[in-house]
Amino acid sequence: MDKSWMDLPRSSSEYHIGLQYFLDFAVSNSNDGMILCPCKKCKNGICRTRTIVEEHILWNGFLSGYTKWVLHGELLSGEARMPHNHDGLNVNDNMQEMLHDAFGLQDDLNNVEITPRVEEAERPCKEAERFYKLLQDAEKELYPGCQNDSSFTLLLNLLKESFPEGVELPKNYYETKKIMKDLGLNYNKIDACKNDCMLYWGVNESKTKCDTCDEPRWITHEPNPDEHDHYTKKSNKDKKVPKKVIWHFPLKPRLQRLFMNSKTAALMKWHDEERTKDGVMRHPADSPAWQTFDYHHPEFAKDSRNVRLGLACDGFNPFKTMNVAHSTWPVIIIPYNMPPGDCMKKSYFMLSTLIPGPTEPGNNIDVYLQPLVAELKELFEIGVTTYDASSKENFQMRAALLWTISDFPGLAAISGWSTKGEYACPVCYKFTNSKWLDNSHKYCYMCHRIFLPEDHPYRNEKASFDGTKELRKAPPYLRGSTVLDDIKDVDNKFGKNVGDLNLPYSWKKKSILFDLPYWEKNLVRHNLDVMHIEKNVCDKVLYTLIDSDKSKDNYKARLDLQKMGIRAGLHPFVDEFGKEWIPTSSFTLDKIEKERFCKVLKNIKVPDGYAANISRCVHFKPTKIFGLKSHDSHILMQQLLPISLRKLLPKSVRLPLIHLSRYFRDLCSKTLCHSDLTRMEKEIAVILCQLEKIFPPAFFDIMVHLTVHLVTEAKLAGPVHYRWMCAIER
Secondary structure (H helix, E strand, O other): OOHHHHHOOOOOOHHHEEEEEEEEEEEEEEEOOOOOOOOOOOOOOOOOOHHHHHHHHHHOOOOOOOOOOOOOOOOOOOOOOOOOOOOOOOOOOOOHHHHHHHHHOOOOOOOOOOOOOOOOOOOOOHHHHHHHHHHHHHOOOOOOOOOHHHHHOOOHHHHHOOOOOOOOOOOOOHHHHHHHHHHOOOEEEEEEEOOOOOOHHHHOOOOOEEOOOOOEEEEOOOOOOOOHHHHHHHHHHHOOOOOOEEEOOOOOOHHOOOOOHHHHHHHHHHHHOOOOOOOOOOOOOHHHHHHHHHOOOHHHHHOOEEEEEEEEEEOEOOOOOOOOOOOEEEEEEEEOOOOOOHHHHHHOEEEEEOOOOHHHHOOHHHOHHHHHHHHHHHHHHOOEEEEEOOOOHHHOOOEEEEEEOOOHHHHHHHHOOOOOOOOOOOOHHHHOOEEOOOOOEEEOOOHHHHOOOOOOOHHHHHOOOOOOOOOOOOOOOOOOHHHHHHHHOOOOOOOOOOOOOOOOOOOOOOOOOHHOHHHHHHOEEOOOOHHHHHHHHHHHHHHOOOOOOOOOOHHHHHHHHHHHHHHHHOOOOOOOOOEEOOOOOOOOHHHHHHHHHHHHHOOOOOOOOOOHHHHHHHEOOOOEEEOOHHHHHHHHHOOOOHHOOOOOOOOHHHHHHHHHHHHHHHOOOOOOOHHHHHHHHHHHHHHHHHHHHOOHHHHHOOOHHHHHHHHHHHHHOOOOOOOOOOOHOO
């Protein structure tokens, strides 16, 4: 194919002839007459008509280097061209791929049996038959010798133009077939009270106002006298508009779809049939939380096809701008049956509920979780008939929720335990050791000596800590039965206008998840999010070391030390001239050390794709670090901080920080051994006590305290990358 014309002047006749040849070739390989524009401005990024593409190329010139027209139908060398038949069915319409991508099924469609062999296996259930029928329809001609489905859409457009205005016709072939419902991709729109009091769902479906706040369900339109009469009459007949709507995506049909492909169905049994069982935790199935659930529910555990789930939720701003305060909350379900390389793929995440903003639901999230919890309860107690394509049989699939995943404020919303104030720790529960700092005006959580062995020398040291001996024991691990004993008689009331229920300790409500018959006995109900905890700890360490505006070592923190009567060398003092001074601390970098510290971070090189460009967050004049994302803090805390601190700070300050870095690195390992976790439990208690001897009390907020519980949770639930927000937020 001669393309020498592309280098000729655009005004030459040879260029015009070559351009017409290119346009003929490109249009002949398109289905709708639209082709990508290869001009220097569009750069094959926008589809346009032939006429506009011709004008663009003559005006802007042909894209340099685009000599292989692969985006316009030219095959690469060695690639065989299939016979092009405009009159036949387009076998590459990707309908089957769409069906399988919709459910996260395998890409190898050649091994999928569209029609199960009923003479050798059990007949599929009705849901499975509908799905297989869709696969057959994807290959079926509308009539003998017809063109592909795009021609049917063109026919619909032609009919719309032929009929009088206002005719109601389907928009395209897919809408005509009404495949959304049969695919299980449908959703339910459920009206809600704008004040988060209740859903108009179930027994409340027909109500027109809220039972709690009397807020009307529908938006009322004031009649406008300036409007024309016939327009007003027409608008009065319009459908009523609710003040707030949530979207609920049924879970059962999507779980059923996982078993309608033979490969995915086999993966759903991996945790029982192919998992390596050598005592090393690589997957949630290796964890005591999973195994304890099986122990309490042997009938559920008997069938490996029963699904274990995780629930994740978090708020985000869909407008991608901080100028608009808006928080939309998706609730996502994660199936854990699959092997490590598959179960955390986004293609297997299932959106269950979408709660619109503009404000976050907070404690009222239970109102919006009602449809999901009702589904989960039914899936555990009854199940749903499902066709297993790998074994060619129907079975009663059941499912159970193991735990929830959220950031710390989200944990408070789901669990009902307030993560602020005196009892902020959801693990220590009512035994949380906190102290109010009068000058910093906040609580600190310093008493980590209770996690040390009873004979540890730190327990008897007074001056290095808070001025007292520590004789108390660590609080017991919080079980669901303990929680239920405290709140079993709570009568929840939801809504923005509902006051405090005056519950004991930090309780705000009884979580709706206790409606699940097994929730009380789950070992880990609400996961602490390692990603956000690690970021918060990393930020506190960095900002305090470089003495930035966000440092936890400030004038108020020194006054707290003075009031507590500890570390007299750090107390503010007044010199002979009446000027007040704050002594320099051992953990703050001086000017030269700051420059050396930032220089390492500025100049460090890492493999491509390993981390973001952290150097963009480092400035020298003035010396500061800012704008760190969660993954930046992850890399800094685990890898770069020990390197940057070499030969900086006294050894007594540097070593605990390096040990803290190693703790997070070991915690985030893909494989966990019980012996290593036991060692880490002992180490983190000592590390936090060493940090208490260095940093002021204001440094020890709830995020720093939660690090002591992360390893205990990992012993119960397994590797953290199945239970943190990193995969969800991405």
